[in-house]
Amino acid sequence: MNETDGQTTDRDDARTASPATAQNSGTGTLGKALSVLETVVTSDTPLRFSDILVLSGQPRGTLHRQLSHLVEEGLLVQGRDLCYEPGLRLLKFAYRSWSKNQFRAVAAPHLRKLHEETGETVHLGVLRGTEIIYVDKVESRQTVRMESQIGNASPVYCTGLGKAALSVLPPGRLAETLGKLTFHRFTANTHLSAASLKRDLDEARLRGYAFDREEHETEIRCVAAPIHDAGFDLVAGISVTGPAYRVTMEQLEIWANPVRQAAMAISEDVEIRLGPGR
Amino acid sequence: MNETDGQTTDRDDARTASPATAQNSGTGTLGKALSVLETVVTSDTPLRFSDILVLSGQPRGTLHRQLSHLVEEGLLVQGRDLCYEPGLRLLKFAYRSWSKNQFRAVAAPHLRKLHEETGETVHLGVLRGTEIIYVDKVESRQTVRMESQIGNASPVYCTGLGKAALSVLPPGRLAETLGKLTFHRFTANTHLSAASLKRDLDEARLRGYAFDREEHETEIRCVAAPIHDAGFDLVAGISVTGPAYRVTMEQLEIWANPVRQAAMAISEDVEIRLGPGR
DNA sequence: AATGTCGTTCCATTATGTGGAACTCGCTCT
DNA sequence: AGAGCGAGTTCCACATAATGGAACGACATT
Structure with missing residues (x-):
């Protein structure tokens, strides 16, 4: 019945490939955090910590802190199965964004x-x-x-x-x-x-x-x-x-x-x- | 460390921030950037740089860079009237967030x-x-x-x-x-x-x-x-x-x-x- | 018990963001 | 015109906040 979901395979993101000289975005910390957020949000499947680890190419410690911050901010939530999912704050932002x-x-x-x-x-x-x-x-x-x-x-x-x-x-x-x-x-x-x-x-x-x-x-x-x-x-x-x-x-x-x-x-x-x- | 979203019942929060560096502290850079984003997105009227300046309580230079980053990331766009508006990337995030x-x-x-x-x-x-x-x-x-x-x-x-x-x-x-x-x-x-x-x-x-x-x-x-x-x-x-x-x-x-x-x-x-x- | 995987925590290092001050542009007032 | 003002932008010495390697603890598997 409902479904939506569609497709949209846009698997870009996650510039894993080049660890060295990864050419970081121009926006420093924020860009990296958003890149992680996008990886999680656009993924077709639920992601655990180590899935994101390989997709993002970040070091463990770094990624862990980034995810914690995203969760604290309500952009992500972590279910009891340890999978990260999009948080409600995103919906709130989007509603305003759309209606305006x-x-x-x-x-x-x-x-x-x-x-x-x-x-x-x-x-x-x-x-x-x-x-x-x-x-x-x-x-x-x-x-x-x-x-x-x-x-x-x-x-x-x-x-x-x-x-x-x-x-x-x-x-x-x-x-x-x-x-x-x-x-x-x-x-x-x-x-x-x-x-x-x-x-x-x-x-x-x-x-x-x-x-x-x-x-x-x-x-x-x-x-x-x-x-x-x-x-x-x-x-x-x-x-x-x-x-x-x-x-x-x-x-x-x-x-x-x-x-x-x-x-x-x-x-x-x-x-x-x-x-x-x- | 609880902190979730803190305040913001929309409406005027502008001057609540007065008590020196009021609410941040949670997520460092990311939190501040999102706080700025939220001010812009939840505002009922279009905001220019200096509107955001008073609402956010940040120093000029800092705020300017934060806004630039948000624009670079596509979370905000700046019209030719210099007003900041929510960007399309928010919609994209939200769609995924909602459909999943x-x-x-x-x-x-x-x-x-x-x-x-x-x-x-x-x-x-x-x-x-x-x-x-x-x-x-x-x-x-x-x-x-x-x-x-x-x-x-x-x-x-x-x-x-x-x-x-x-x-x-x-x-x-x-x-x-x-x-x-x-x-x-x-x-x-x-x-x-x-x-x-x-x-x-x-x-x-x-x-x-x-x-x-x-x-x-x-x-x-x-x-x-x-x-x-x-x-x-x-x-x-x-x-x-x-x-x-x-x-x-x-x-x-x-x-x-x-x-x-x-x-x-x-x-x-x-x-x-x-x-x-x- | 031993081993491997996965998530979390720690901390010295330094890259990043900070913010006061100076600068520029465009506008209004006299 | 020119002075004056307010808005937005740029600069740079400084210290905060992100980094990431390594160690740790918790399960699961053998």
Whole structure:
């Protein structure tokens, strides 16, 4: 019944590989602590101390103190089986973070409109590094739970939102982002190389919208259009998603226009309401 | 070394920090950084550098570096108006944190059942310090958005969930928690003293359930029952909430039983599925 | 009992964060 | 204009707070 969970294999993190010259983040102590936190939080399985030990590559004593601090702060909790789990303080932070998100608020009415036009699920996602973070959604059927994808992070290269966002990046930033990608096969259609992805992006750029042809999940298709501000500080996308049996590629072509219009309307509102520049 | 979260009932904490280096001491650098993050994230208004300066009580140079680090880490972003806002990384963390929450998963079917029985909104919240963190909900009408309260933090003393949770605390912990409270009047019915709250809690303890008689928001009532594990490491509550015009106190009395049953069922499931102890 | 694994604690070393003061920018007031 | 002010940013001697190797204790396995 409920489930969610999804996938999102983003196993980056944990720069274990290079103990020597590990190239520590620029943010010193905080960065290291967050890196540990992220390892725990994004793991698909519960982690014990020594699991984290190998993933993080830190010395025992150091890691132990970092974890203790994270627990003291309520960002992690340790169950009686000694496994570390995400703590409630994270939820609290996120609620505030989400409810105050200006971009989401500005875009919300457009999402609803697009949903009314198409009848399928509409997503809003923001580009962050090599990931798309889902920021809002309007669901078709009010299924079970709200536990929508909000906050979920999916790779750029296999989602409509991701490809739409990438397609408008200035060449420099695009190259930089592509360079950081590591590909993972989710379905038979997943892009597995930068070259293949780049061709797809070129088409998307010309058309003004991108598809997901069951590249992330089988039986799931979507069409997405890019949103960005003048300075490309904000790069995002809006999409309509549906099951393949109900949503043909022809249907997606038809929806492409409304999706683009919604995207453009949001882009405009962003410039107006969040101020030029930003 | 207890220290958990310490204060912060939202609202003004600004100047409580005056007594020289008030509350830190727990987790060193990380704690301070998170304290800054929390100030920004929980603020009701956008904050500029110097706002945070007075709120945090840190020296200029220090605060500036802390903020820079938080921005570098993606926990905050700085708009062109120089205001700091919560960053997307928080959302990502929270999604994982929420979707992996065992307690929520165990309780979910009971929430749905209770919703079917009552037809009104059902909430699940966990006690954390002096706050109740909303962890899940099932809404009556699928209004607009999912933006439910999930992750929202409300004071214990004016919510049904909060009072239900407090009512089962062992005397020691209850006293400790009451001692940390600072009361703020939300409505005409809000408890404004520990004494008054304590009387209410005594009644709730006897009955086995607690009410919110428009104590947090006018025109909103609820009935809530406590959930906890053997060691009181997990203290939570489940509630049914509705608008006063539709939900009379008599109605709440009637729902009290189903609510209690749901709470007890969850308590049992927790012991079984999450293991004794914890 | 002996051995191995895992989590926790200790402590000398030094890398890191600290915070007062000086600097820069943009704005308002006269 | 120019002085004056307030907001944000940078700098650097100093000491706090993180580091990580090594020892310790608790179980489990043989």
